[in-house]
Amino acid sequence: MSTDKKTSSINEAGIYEPFSIDDIEWESYSHGKRFGSRFVQLAQFGGAQHIGVSMEELAPGKQACPHHYHHLEEEQLMMLDGSCTLRLGDKTYLLNKGSYVVFPAGQKAGHSLFNHTNETCRYLIIGERNPHDVIVYPDSNRVSVRLTGEGYNKTATMDYWDGEGQ
Template sequence: MSDNKKHSSINTSGNVEPFLIEDVEWQTFSHGERFASRYRQLGEFGGCSHVGVCMEELSPGKQACPHHYHHLEEEQLMILDGALTLRLGDKTYLMQAGSYVVFPAGQKAGHSLFNHTDAVCRYLLIGERNPHDVIVYPDSNRISVRLAGEGYNKAATMDYWESEDA
């Protein structure tokens, strides 16, 4: 049906056509021994740029990404198969097939996913793709400013008038 390229569900007249999830190529991410996942960018494959939908798989013993929260972007997560541990703020929750959670924009409670089981966990992650988002990583005291494509250490904050000649 498709050729596994970005936006390949758009036909010659510019209309988006249905596609099989299996037609979307798996991509992988890893950083060190702790972080790794594989995912299919379903929304992007279909031509979407404002809402992201990914099918992700998290292997046993892996964490999907650093603990974080978004100022301008909301995310939603639905577990399809398997189980994992959600860390939300200072609490942890066991999530299994059929579990659903929403991370509203501006909710100052970091979230992260860890597969504590011996089987792969598959889930859908739905989120905005706000180019102006600011992401806070409470564990590392880091802030990422998506628009600038830069990250900062929160310990280096400055007062509004600091370093300005009066």
């Protein structure tokens, strides 16, 4: 990792200036053999507080994240290079360079990307950064509450008066 890269596009006067994507350090994550991605957080580097824009690379045979949908946060995706498989609800779609898809907030159809090819694919992810979002993961029955930073099993539901006594 280079130590001469900037950490944001802000100048001495506190103004965010134009920048090159090459100014940003790539980050990565992985979980087991299935999940993993490499990314740069463009909007955050540029000073954004409300909209997130990341450029991601998905290696062959990897899934970017668990299948999920958002209650309050909209996401959009644009393929830049290569191709991958989008799982959206119960269907799959082939995404190629130039493909664009919107995942509206509240659309109860999970989405996830899998690179089915032998080449790395690259895409932009654009989304709100809603601190109150609730995310549902249909495959694992998990519900994540961003505000509290907690996750729950969706089958452990309660009626309004449960546990309140008489």
